[in-house]
Amino acid sequence: MSIRMKSSIGLAVCMCMGVAIAAEPGSETVSVKAMADALHMVMDSDRTVYTKKIVNRLVKKDKVIKASEHFEDDQALALPAQMFRFGAEMVAERSADNPEVNFSYSLQSLWPVNKQNAPQTDAEKEGLKFIAEHKGKNFYTTEKLGKQEYFTAIYPDIGVAPVCVSCHNAHPDSPKTDFKLGDVMGGVVIRIPVES
Amino acid sequence: MADGRLQQTLWIVWLLATVGLAAWLGNTMLSEKADKGVFMPGPLTPGHHQLQLACEACHSEPLGGGEVLQEACINCHGATRKKPFDSHPVSKFRDPRNADRLENIDALHCVTCHTEHRPEIARHNGVTQPRDLCAHCHGDIAAERPSHRGMAFTTCAAGGCHNFHDNRSLYTKFLIKHLDESALLDTAVIPQREFAQLLDQLEDYPAGQYPVQVLALQDADADRGVAAGQQVHVDWAATAHAQSGVNCSACHQPQAPDGTQPAWSEHPDEQVCSRCHHLEAERFTRGKHGMRLAAGLPALQVSDARLPMRADAGHQTLGCNSCHGAHRYDVRRAATEACTACHNDPHTLAYEGSPHADLWRQELSGDLPAGSGVSCATCHMPRIEFDVTDWLTRVMVDHNQSANLSPNSKMIRSVCLQCHGLEFSIDALADRQLVDNNFSGSPALHVSTMDLAAAEKERRDSEAGEDGDTSMFGF
Numbered sequence: 081m082s083i084r085m086k087s088s089i090g091l092a093v094c095m096c097m098g099v100a101i102a103a104e105p106g107s108e109t110v111s112v113k114a115m116a117d118a119l120h121m122v123m124d125s126d127r128t129v130y131t132k133k134i135v136n137r138l139v140k141k142d143k144v145i146k147a148s149e150h151f152e153d154d155q156a157l158a159l160p161a162q163m164f165r166f167g168a169e170m171v172a173e174r175s176a177d178n179p180e181v182n183f184s185y186s187l188q189s190l191w192p193v194n195k196q197n198a199p200q201t202d203a204e205k206e207g208l209k210f211i212a213e214h215k216g217k218n219f220y221t222t223e224k225l226g227k228q229e230y231f232t233a234i235y236p237d238i239g240v241a242p243v244c245v246s247c248h249n250a251h252p253d254s255p256k257t258d259f260k261l262g263d264v265m266g267g268v269v270i271r272i273p274v275e276s
Numbered sequence: 277m278a279d280g281r282l283q284q285t286l287w288i289v290w291l292l293a294t295v296g297l298a299a300w301l302g303n304t305m306l307s308e309k310a311d312k313g314v315f316m317p318g319p320l321t322p323g324h325h326q327l328q329l330a331c332e333a334c335h336s337e338p339l340g341g342g343e344v345l346q347e348a349c350i351n352c353h354g355a356t357r358k359k360p361f362d363s364h365p366v367s368k369f370r371d372p373r374n375a376d377r378l379e380n381i382d383a384l385h386c387v388t389c390h391t392e393h394r395p396e397i398a399r400h401n402g403v404t405q406p407r408d409l410c411a412h413c414h415g416d417i418a419a420e421r422p423s424h425r426g427m428a429f430t431t432c433a434a435g436g437c438h439n440f441h442d443n444r445s446l447y448t449k450f451l452i453k454h455l456d457e458s459a460l461l462d463t464a465v466i467p468q469r470e471f472a473q474l475l476d477q478l479e480d481y482p483a484g485q486y487p488v489q490v491l492a493l494q495d496a497d498a499d500r501g502v503a504a505g506q507q508v509h510v511d512w513a514a515t516a517h518a519q520s521g522v523n524c525s526a527c528h529q530p531q532a533p534d535g536t537q538p539a540w541s542e543h544p545d546e547q548v549c550s551r552c553h554h555l556e557a558e559r560f561t562r563g564k565h566g567m568r569l570a571a572g573l574p575a576l577q578v579s580d581a582r583l584p585m586r587a588d589a590g591h592q593t594l595g596c597n598s599c600h601g602a603h604r605y606d607v608r609r610a611a612t613e614a615c616t617a618c619h620n621d622p623h624t625l626a627y628e629g630s631p632h633a634d635l636w637r638q639e640l641s642g643d644l645p646a647g648s649g650v651s652c653a654t655c656h657m658p659r660i661e662f663d664v665t666d667w668l669t670r671v672m673v674d675h676n677q678s679a680n681l682s683p684n685s686k687m688i689r690s691v692c693l694q695c696h697g698l699e700f701s702i703d704a705l706a707d708r709q710l711v712d713n714n715f716s717g718s719p720a721l722h723v724s725t726m727d728l729a730a731a732e733k734e735r736r737d738s739e740a741g742e743d744g745d746t747s748m749f750g751f
Contacts, residue, residue, distance in 0.1 A: 150447065150449060150450070153450065169365065169367050169368070172367035172368075172370055172371060173365075173367045176366075176367070176370060184370070184371050184372060186371060186373065195420045200373050200374075200376075201373055204373065225372040225373065225375040225376075226372065226375035226376075226378065226379070228372065228375075230372055252735075252736045252739070269373070271372050271373075273372075
């Protein structure tokens with residue numbers, strides 16, 4: 081399964097990912113799975129850096145500021161999950177203006193604080209269950225949503241820092257209150273449209 | 277044979293009539309000057325009635341379809357239809373996982389909910405909006421929030437609880453934080469404007485052409501036979517303009533960026549004001565007062581308004597100077613008298629006798645500090661933190677006086693809470709009689725929003741886990 085990568089994004093991703101996803105030197109084609117894996121690596125690294133070096137350090141270690149889902153009202157840091165979502169929303173807006181770079185991603189969970197982030201499609205339901213039960217493994221599938229076929233990749237989202245776990249456990253709207261450090265707390269779902 | 281000839285003649289007549297009608301309709305549609313009323317599927321809603329017969333304002337291409345309409349909506353309403361203001365941005369529905377919801381309700385297009393040629397289905401605020409729109413996706417809310425069990429889908433927006441496009445106002449933690457507040461807060465003052473203080477940070481302010489400096493009466497550079505010391509000069513010398521280096525020529529003969537100076541203009545228009553106050557001017561054209569200017573039409577004439585207006589103001593047109601007045605630029609007059617000079621509804625007429633007006637008079641007389649009084653503008657053109665750029669925010673008077681009107685619960689955060697408790701604010705805005713008498717008295721009805729919040733707080737307190745360090749999170 082592959083999609084033809086347009087040179088701009090192909091080049092950009094190749095520059096970030098080096099040989100990992102470039103099929104052959106000079107090739108403009110990468111596998112859609114490698115593309116999704118590369119995107120996830122960037123997303124996951126950025127959020128981990130934000131969680132560890134900003135939120136956990138300032139909130140938990142230095143205790144100089146709060147992190148809050150109502151960060152504007154509370155003059156606090158945005159939560160790592162929100163930072164991730166804002167990025168996803170910006171990508172959604174930008175890719176609407178540039179259909180050649182067309183992918184979407186979201187953060188979901190079997191135990192969502194916001195019920196709108198519970199799995200919705202069959203692939204999401206199956207994938208989130210799979211990654212929760214098979215620690216360390218990703219889930220890949222294709223699905224048809226509306227009239228479009230998608231390659232859908234679901235990656236485990238791990239509670240990497242104490243603030244991830246303690247915040248979710250204490251949140252009044254969290255359906256699960258016994259997360260432990262290192263647990264799969266949810267999943268990142270990346271979708272790339274493919275031709276049927 | 278006779279029948280055949282008759283039939284032939286009828287065919288020719290039909291053909292000519294059809295061609296003629298098509299030609300006339302085609303010409304009417306494509307001609308810039310033709311009256312296009314024949315194509316109107318119905319009169320416009322109160323929200324857009326000022327654009328009646330200015331079809332091109334929305335139907336910018338005569339043969340364009342939904343995409344043209346969508347672009348027209350976004351052209352005027354786009355800025356407020358984005359995060360953080362819009363809790364249902366289009367990007368949310370472009371997400372493939374919401375494809376099934378999209379099949380149910382096409383949330384990508386404004387016209388799905390807003391039908392602009394059906395004024396008979398407009399809500400009292402002038403906006404057409406299906407009453408069941410929330411239920412399409414949130415029909416199972418009672419399962420998630422047992423407190424919402426039994427609530428009719430027509431009540432989602434009641435009391436300011438939920439707005440599709442701006443759903444931030446009354447979230448649970450916010451409600452809980454504001455439980456048990458008194459009707460009138462101890463710190464009842466509104467924020468001060470920040471334009472003058474931030475001039476040096478406003479990149480597009482033409483400080484190079486008009487250096488910030490204090491000018492006196494004798495500095496006035498008008499040379500059109502207007503003797504220094506005349507009333508207009510005296511008026512000008514007392515303004516913030518004179519205090520900031522904005523001389524007569526800055527408005528009457530505004531320099532082009534290349535330094536060339538045009539001929540003296542007796543009556544500078546909004547374009548000149550917007551050279552320095554472009555955000556204010558831009559917001560003005562987003563509201564009912566200035567929307568015709570945004571559509572390239574002549575300014576609104578008061579007699580064309582649908583709200584009750586004073587007959588003696590019917591000839592007035594709406595521009596910067598109609599409220600601010602040339603030369604004197606009295607923001608105090610603009611904050612009340614300019615409004616009451618035209619508006620003639622019960623709420624406006626009751627203002628003079630209201631507690632708010634009493635505070636305003638005390639501020640004007642110096643008996644109360646600045647920011648203590650409540651003018652018309654305090655509520656309808658509130659001072660809000662406005663993003664000048666992605667990186668700079670300033671407190672600015674929002675010149676789009678329509679922005680917080682519909683529904684009026686939009687005023688709660690930006691206006692009421694500056695001085696009043698949340699419960700009082702919700703109840704007061706829901707009491708239409710109290711709105712009509714301009715808040716002379718106490719709310720006669722009670723919205724249960726805060727009761728729900730109190731119950732939720734009790735639930736949270738009783739279920740608080742052993743995790744002792746929740747104080748660092750802002751739930």
